[in-house]
Amino acid sequence: MGDHKPDHLLENGSATMLNPLDPEEFRRQGHMVVDFLADYYHNIEKxxxxxxxxxxxxxxxxxxxxxxxxxxxxxxxQDVQEEIIPGITNWQSPNFFAYFPSSGSIASFLGEMLCTGFNTVGFSWITSPAATELESIVxxxxxxxxxxxxxxxFSGGGGGVLHGSTCEAILCTVVAVREQKLSVIGRENIGKLVVYCSDQTHSSLQKSVTIAGINPKNLRPIVTTKxxxxxxxxxSLELAIVSDVKAGLIPLYLCCTxxxxxxxxxxxxGALCEIAEQYGIWVHVDAAYAGAACFCPEFRHFLDGVEGANSFSFNAHKWFLTSLECCCLWVKDPAALIxxxxxxxxxxxxxxxxxxxVVDYKDWQMALSRRFRALxxxxxxxxxxxxxxxxxxxxxxxxxxxxEGLIATDKRFEVVFPRNFxxxxxxxxxxxxxxxxxVNEFNRHLLESVNASGDAFMTHAVVGGVYVIRLAVGATxxxxxxxxxAFRLVQEHANVLLCVY
Amino acid sequence: MGDHKPDHLLENGSATMLNPLDPEEFRRQGHMVVDFLADYYHNIEKxxxxxxxxxxxxxxxxxxxxxxxxxxxxxxxQDVQEEIIPGITNWQSPNFFAYFPSSGSIASFLGEMLCTGFNTVGFSWITSPAATELESIVxxxxxxxxxxxxxxxFSGGGGGVLHGSTCEAILCTVVAVREQKLSVIGRENIGKLVVYCSDQTHSSLQKSVTIAGINPKNLRPIVTTKxxxxxxxxxSLELAIVSDVKAGLIPLYLCCTxxxxxxxxxxxxGALCEIAEQYGIWVHVDAAYAGAACFCPEFRHFLDGVEGANSFSFNAHKWFLTSLECCCLWVKDPAALIxxxxxxxxxxxxxxxxxxxVVDYKDWQMALSRRFRALxxxxxxxxxxxxxxxxxxxxxxxxxxxxEGLIATDKRFEVVFPRNFxxxxxxxxxxxxxxxxxVNEFNRHLLESVNASGDAFMTHAVVGGVYVIRLAVGATxxxxxxxxxAFRLVQEHANVLLCVY
Incomplete structure (x- = not known):
């Protein structure tokens, strides 16, 4: 076969390019990007x-x-440096306090490198046994x-799976119990299914419920109070359920946060799961952010009662030193998902x-294709x-x-809600x-002023009508x-605003 | 504040660990893994x-x-080498011909490194403008x-988005048109919606349709023939539609492949889109694998008629030198998705x-969180x-x-279907x-024998009752x-099997 022109080699004008996975070129370029990123971290505060x-x-x-x-x-x-980086919001900056931060780490970065380098597609056990088995083990x-x-x-009949996002985790569990329920009550009753949550529940639930074809009118965000x-x-949950049952509707799913x-x-x-159990409702516990804290024994009490739930998820890609995307989902009844x-x-x-x-994780998630996230x-x-x-x-x-202590030193400021994490x-x-x-408008201006400086990034929420500035510590x-x-920055911008107001 | 113990530093016995994103440790460990993977590619045939x-x-x-x-x-x-690699099915091996291969490349690997290194979360434009804008541009x-x-x-009123998988792309487009249709016919008619495809359509469609709450009985896999x-x-499509309409059902979505x-x-x-248009059906074109080929002018004719479709997707993570996960989806009417x-x-x-x-891509996809895939x-x-x-x-x-030419040199073998790609x-x-x-059983044994050797990996399909061995060239x-x-291997194993049969 020696007379074949090696067609996999690319023509670059008169020169011949290497194979796109040539090991030595991989080594050369890989080292360059490692150095590029190490320098980025060195300079990130600039x-x-x-x-x-x-x-x-x-x-x-x-x-x-x-x-x-x-x-x-x-x-x-060079273009990444000059054209892309100016357009990045620097989530890895130590001055990033917005949303919930994404805490990257060297270990997670290396895991992603190995995952991308092997580039396996782990939909079935046989397509990469290590991908499936390591996932079950971790x-x-x-x-x-x-x-x-x-x-x-797994050792107790349940099991865990790595999804990309909480939305996917919720969607898959909603679909699991929806199918279970419809097989009993008849598919024509899909319009009667009701999903419960609080008015503080993340919008992922609303989105998942919409995608799953549940009537949006049957999502019950129950009002919470200060x-x-x-x-x-x-x-309040029980009242809502009783009222729905009276109206001929069918309680399906509760998302606790x-x-x-x-x-x-x-x-x-605990109390929510007890009520849900009485009505045969699937309970999902969404601990996307705070789940990470519950790995510390002193915070574990926040999960008390989870034993009554059907599924539980937390995002390792938020506050667990793991890069996107990585949502850890456990279910008691994998058969329902499958x-x-x-x-x-x-x-x-x-x-x-x-x-x-064997476990074939394709049946535990939405997509067929899947990366070796467990690494x-x-x-x-x-x-x-x-x-x-x-x-x-x-x-x-x-x-x-x-x-919080710094806030307390300046009487012009107040902490609005008790801090849990x-x-x-x-x-x-x-x-x-x-x-x-x-007051809300003033604080909104203050936040925008702080963020426009580029020296820190925080975001806001409105809870019980009160506009608050959120400072989330979480960047690695x-x-x-x-x-x-960050505190001095807030003080300085408040000083200026209070003068002009 | 100098009296604070630096709590972010980890205790490791008596020694103090570095920050998990320490730039110099990042550099040291990053280089190690680059070398590890370069060596892996060097040795991959072993x-x-x-x-x-x-x-x-x-x-x-x-x-x-x-x-x-x-x-x-x-x-x-060391453990990755000794415990994980033996459990990997080596998708990047040049002897990988199974499923559709995942063609990794150095450039894609570097893009993933940058994406993971920045670890931005691009749900809204402001959370990383470059992530959104680069995605729209590419x-x-x-x-x-x-x-x-x-x-x-985008320049013509449509637009593109990077999803993780075809399943997600199909799910989002099904949900878009489902909501559009239900807003006209009333939500109580969700059970009447019908989705069309062929019996060759990928199982992703079935899964998406199930997740979206369409009655599984209303999925019409139309029989194809040799x-x-x-x-x-x-x-056949038109006959099925007419019959459904007569039965009071409502045609919704057609997936062409x-x-x-x-x-x-x-x-x-072309012909399928014409019929779909008459009945107000959303047409999605799934070119997950072959889309890549259509970038070559000589294969572009396979897409003739796509102008009549509503959405189109192909997986860059299959045959476009891009690592998982990366499904490119275009829609004519982003407003429907949003x-x-x-x-x-x-x-x-x-x-x-x-x-x-600005574009806020969170409204173009399932999840809120999203990586900087465009890089x-x-x-x-x-x-x-x-x-x-x-x-x-x-x-x-x-x-x-x-x-194919090699197959033709040995009369014991036959190519079963015309090769397109x-x-x-x-x-x-x-x-x-x-x-x-x-005959099918014999070929099944032959495939298993080849794969058990570890020298190549191919998979099978059964089309029109015929078991075929699929050799897909696509590893980089x-x-x-x-x-x-691979051909000699197949010959050798066939020789042995033909003797013992």
């Missing part, structure tokens, strides 16, 4: 945290079409670490799948250890407490804002000096 | 392509719980390269979103250029043709198999010598 570009900035910089000929990595990295490890009841672990710290009230997005409120799981989500086309059939000795969790657990991870989270909680909700107090001015590089700086 | 481990192999090797204390990267990489670039009608591009090369017949999984059949888009999928909780509200000057596509397009990508695909097609469907001919033996490292070796 960049504005929230990008300062204007809409459409990049269309003005880039050509209208893809290049015809290959370009060098040197040129591309999900059991994590489940034990966070003291989930054994019924959520007097109960914006927790979902078991009594441990650590709401706006104020990290924690729903009382029954709703499994497909068995001939082209995927194989001996191992039919032997029922990054495994590297994080091993590189930092249980104690290291706990200390990391405790460090952030202490820094948030420190910020590493999120502080604060504002300029109504007492210092001129009476004819809107954050130290006490950044907390102190 | 590993069995399909993993040879037994179910449960990894539980026997790993401890029952996560380690308490941090472990070194050196020890972890989707327009790709759309132009593949000659999509302007109505699919005489029409397993294309979906416009006539360009390059089916079993045999790369191509549905006649209307069905948008959520606007207070905590995500921002000036730019409300100014309607890897951008790096692939720039590193290889349009010509490089086309040559890469052409090289694989020529290698598949070469394999780089997939060859072949088998041992019934003529040489003893009359009392089952594959050269002619691997094709030749």
């Amino acid at each position: 960049y504005p945290v929230r990008s300062q570009v204007k809409p459409g900035y990049l269309r003005e910089l880039l050509p209208e079409s893809a290049p015809l000929k290959p370009e060098s990595i040197e040129k591309i990295l 999900m059991d490890w994590l489940g034990k670490m966070i003291q989930l009841p054994k019924s959520f672990l 007097s109960s710290n914006f927790q979902l009230s078991p009594h 441990v650590g709401t997005t706006s104020s990290t409120a924690v729903d009382p799981l 029954k709703a989500l499994s497909t068995n086309p001939e082209y995927l059939r194989n001996y191992f799948a039919e032997s029922e000795q 990054k969790i495994w590297l994080v657990l091993r590189s930092y250890g249980v104690t290291g991870l706990r200390d990391f989270i405790r460090g952030h909680v202490k820094m948030a407490k420190h910020f 590493a999120l502080v909700c604060f504002r300029v107090s109504p007492l210092v804002i001129p009476r004819d001015k809107d 590089l954050t130290e006490y000096r950044h907390i102190d700086k | 590993y069995p392509v399909r993993s040879q481990v037994k179910p449960g192999y990894l539980r026997e090797l790993l401890p029952e719980s996560a380690p308490l204390k941090p472990e070194s990267i050196e020890k972890i990489l 989707m327009d670039w790709l759309g132009k390269m593949i000659q999509l009608p302007k109505s699919f591009l 005489s029409s090369n397993f294309q979906l017949s416009p006539h 360009v390059g089916t999984t079993s045999s790369t059949a191509v549905d006649p888009l 209307k069905a999928l948008s959520t606007n909780p207070e905590y995500l509200r921002n000036y730019f979103a409300e100014s309607e000057q 890897k596509i951008w790096l692939v397009l720039r590193s290889y250029g349009v010509t490089g990508l086309r040559d890469f695909i052409r090289g694989h097609v020529k290698m598949a043709k070469h394999f 780089a997939l060859v469907c072949f088998r041992v001919s019934p003529l040489v198999i003893p009359r009392d033996k089952d 490292l594959t050269e002619y010598r691997h094709i030749d070796k």
Whole structure:
């Protein structure tokens, strides 16, 4: 076959390009990008945290079409530096306190490198046994670490799976119980199914419920109040259920939250699960953010009652040193997921799948294709250890407490809600804002002023009508000096605004 | 604040650990993993392509719980080598011909590194303007390269988005048109909606339709035949629609395929879209695999008629040098997607979103969280250029043709279906198999024998009752010598089996 021109080699003008996976070129370019990123982390505090570009900035910089000929990595990295980085909001900056931060780490980065390097597609066990088995193992490890009841672990008849997002986790569990229920009551009754949550529940639930074809009118966001710290009230839940049942509707699913997005409120799981059980409702516990804290024994009590739930999820990609995307979902009854989500086309059939000795994760999630996500969790657990991870989270909680202490030193400010984890909700107090001015509007201006400086990035929430500035400690590089700086920054911008108001 | 113990530093016995994103430690460990993977690619042919481990192999090797204390990267990489790699099915091996291969590349790997390194969460424009804008730009670039009608591009009122999988792309478009339709006919009629496809359509459609709450009985997989090369017949489609309409059902969605999984059949888009238009049906064109080929002008005719469709997707993570996960979806009417999928909780509200000057991709997809996927596509397009990508695909097609040629040299084998792209469907001919033996069963044994050798990995399909062995050329490292070796391997195993049969 020696007369074949090696067609896999690319023509680059007169020169011949290497194979796109040539190991030595991989090595050369890989090292360059490692150095590029190490330098980025070194310099990260020099960049504005929230990008300062204007809409459409990049269309003005880039050509209208893809290049015809290959370009060098040197040129591309120069463009990343000059064109892309200015347009990035720097989530890894130590001055990033917005939303809930995404805490990257070296271990997770390396896990992603291995995942991308192997580029396996782990839909069935046989397509990469290690991908499936490591995932099951780390999900059991994590489940034990966070003291989930054994019924959520593989060893107890349940099991865990890595999804991309909470939305996917909720969607899959909603579909699992929807199919279960419809098989009993008849598919024509899909319009009668009701889903419960609080008015603090993350919008992922609303989206999942819409996607699953549940009537949007049958989503019941139950009103919470400041007097109960914006927790979902078991009594209000029961009233809503009873009223729906009377109206001929069929309760299906309840989403409880441990650590709401706006104020990290924690729903009382035990009491809620008891009520749900009476009505045969599937309970999902969404601990997307605060789940990470519950790995520390002193925070574990926030999960008390989870033993009554049907499924539980937390996002390792928020506050667990793991890069996007990584949502850990456990279910007590994997068969419900599998029954709703499994497909068995001939082209995927194989001996191992039919032997029922293995997990085929394609039937535990939405998509067929799936990356080897377990690698990054495994590297994080091993590189930092249980104690290291706990200390990391405790460090952030202490820094948030420190910020609370700073707020207390300046009477113009107030902490609006009790702090449960590493999120502080604060504002300029109504007492210092001129009476004819809107307090919420003032704080909104203050936040925008702080963020426009580029020196820190925080976001807001409105809870019980009160506009609060949210400072969430969670970026990996954050130290006490950044907390102190953030407080001074808020003070300075408040000073200016209070003068002009 | 100097009296604070730096709590973010981890205790490791008596030693103090570095911050988990320490730039110099990042550099050191990053370089190690680059070298580890470069060595993996060097040695990749030494590993069995399909993993040879037994179910449960990894539980026997790993401890029952996560380690308490941090472990070194050196020890972890040793375990990756000794415990994980044996359990991997090596999708990047040049001897991987199964399913549709996942063609990784250096450029895509670097794009993933940058994406993970920045670890931005691009749900709204403001959370990383570059992530949104680069995605819109590369989707327009790709759309132009593949000659999509302007109505699919941002410049023509449509637009593109990067999803994780075809399943997600189909699900989101099904939900978009489902909501559109239900708003007209009333939500109580969800049970009347009908989705059309062929019996060759990928199982992703079935799964998406189930998740979306469409009655599974209303999925119409229309029978295809060998005489029409397993294309979906416009006539059969129309008969099915007419019959459904007569029965009071409501046609909703049609999924056409360009390059089916079993045999790369191509549905006649033009004629199918014409019929769909008459009945107000949303047409999605799933070119998950073969879309990549259509970037070459000589294959573009397979997409003729796509101008009549509402949405189009192909998986860059299959045959476009891009690592998982990366499904490119274009829609003519983004407003339909946004209307069905948008959520606007207070905590995500921002000036730019409300100014309607920007794209907020959270409303174009299922999840809220999203990675900066556009980086890897951008790096692939720039590193290889349009010509490089086309040559890469052409090289694989020529290698598949070469394999066909080899099959033709041995009368015991036959190519079962005409080859459209780089997939060859072949088998041992019934003529040489003893009359009392089952032809399909023989070929199944042959495939299992080949795969058990570890020297190559192919998979199968059953189309029109015929069991075929599928050899899909698509791994980046594959050269002619691997094709030749694969053919000799098949011959050798057939020799042995024909003796014992």
